[in-house]
Amino acid sequence: MSFYVTILGSSSAVPTSKRNLAAQVINHLERLFLIDCGEGTQMQLRKFHIKFTRLNHIFISHLHADHVMGLPGLLSTYSILGRTQPLHIYADPRLESYLSFHQSFFYEQMSFQVVFHPIQTKQSEVIFEDDRLCVSTIPLKHRIPCVGFLFREKPQPRKIKKECIALYKLSIKDIQEIKGGSDFFDGEKWISNEELTFDPPPIRSYAYCSDTRPLKEIIPYIEGVDALYHEATFLEEDTELAKKTYHSTTVDVAQLAVEAKVGKLIIGHFSSRYNHEGKFLEETMKIFPATLMAEDGLRIDIG
């Protein structure tokens, strides 16, 4: 029942010798979902031994260079390796012209189809959904249109206890009804659904919010998530700079995590201007102790 995030890049616009540009990969039940794709993402996928042939969906938060410049190279590699599976990319509609420019500049033909899903950035919308997982957008406020992403598991049916099937001689029809929530009448008495079934596993959720100025308006989307990744580009001392550039500080993010009652907070997207990165964690933990500092290669279990 895997559900975890691997950080591929945790710098802001300029990479450092330790931090690559923005990207992270979600593993949900062994299916991979990529969020953002800064330059070098394909190398990071290899470095951290992630089987990126399992990746079929890429979500792009916004079209700043440090979040998308790894896409053309990743697509090129897929094509050289002979990928045939379609690749779904979800992003601001403008990204399509970026992809098609590279396609026509470099390649005669790609070995696979890119399915482009334009997303609007003003209101939340569901952009991916199957029977196990739902991905929806979180409208953010940056210098250009930008969204976060909420990964929330779908409620699963209650699981029937195997011993009850034999004990009450349940038919397939009975089992379906019990899974749907019904009690069962065994000819003499009613057996409650709780007695016949196990609770489904708790619903797990993860939210990614980068890049953005701090926004109280996102609390309804991120409330109670097991883990929140939020950019903390600046330390508190640079609050004015954060405002000017539509970014957040440690304190902004910690306060948001408190109000939204999230399980844990991961901060990242650190400006390269600071020498002592420990201060990011220090400032955030003072207000919200359950904070982790993103590092390239860090894996965070959700729930």
Place this chain on the structure above:
Amino acid sequence: MSFYVTILGSSSAVPTSKRNLAAQVINHLERLFLIDCGEGTQMQLRKFHIKFTRLNHIFISHLHADHVMGLPGLLSTYSILGRTQPLHIYADPRLESYLSFHQSFFYEQMSFQVVFHPIQTKQSEVIFEDDRLCVSTIPLKHRIPCVGFLFREKPQPRKIKKECIALYKLSIKDIQEIKGGSDFFDGEKWISNEELTFDPPPIRSYAYCSDTRPLKEIIPYIEGVDALYHEATFLEEDTELAKKTYHSTTVDVAQLAVEAKVGKLIIGHFSSRYNHEGKFLEETMKIFPATLMAEDGLRIDIG
């Protein structure tokens, strides 16, 4: 009197966990020159602690994705860091539209000027020259227009022996004439130029040839260079594949190095299809023993 190459990327079209995409940086007298700029080049420059603010000239061999996709990110980083020094880029004329697409897609304004120098690929031409160094192109044959680059030091004037200045009471005019090669008449006898001066240091040269099918025609350009970097994408067993894709094998390159009497050979641009890379070196060294295998981070002194 530094003159050395640092390999930044040594894979062919697909990077591996150990090998980044094509790029290398030449340090000549503490000035940096970049050859090719595959995705991730800016990270490699940081990783290997290369002061890339000293880089003012970038030479691009050809416009395949694995040789240029690191340019937009490097330029973006320079602009964010506030570079003001112009950056000279030498490449096939089509690269200009690639750069201008990225400029208009991502940036309102760059902090510095890119000076684009179109190069033609059919005949050799001098593309950079100052009083210490000359860079000229080497026409190659790949699937698309492609050139190599020859870095050759300029002949330096003989250096006058300090003790001779005092001994013969040489005037500034005398010194200039002696530096120009004249003998000196001290009123009684002629003193030969050799006696008055030191030999200048030997002229050093480096050639970069990637990507290309093996070409005897390049021998006049690379003959006697101190070091030749040549792609060896395939092992001998894949000669047919090399021909089909306009690449070279170990044996092709070793034979070329023998004929051109180069000082040492560096092979690189290895296909990711092979498990045992040692075979590249083995096959090449059988024919040309003074061979090195490119590795990311490897520094090779020239001359």
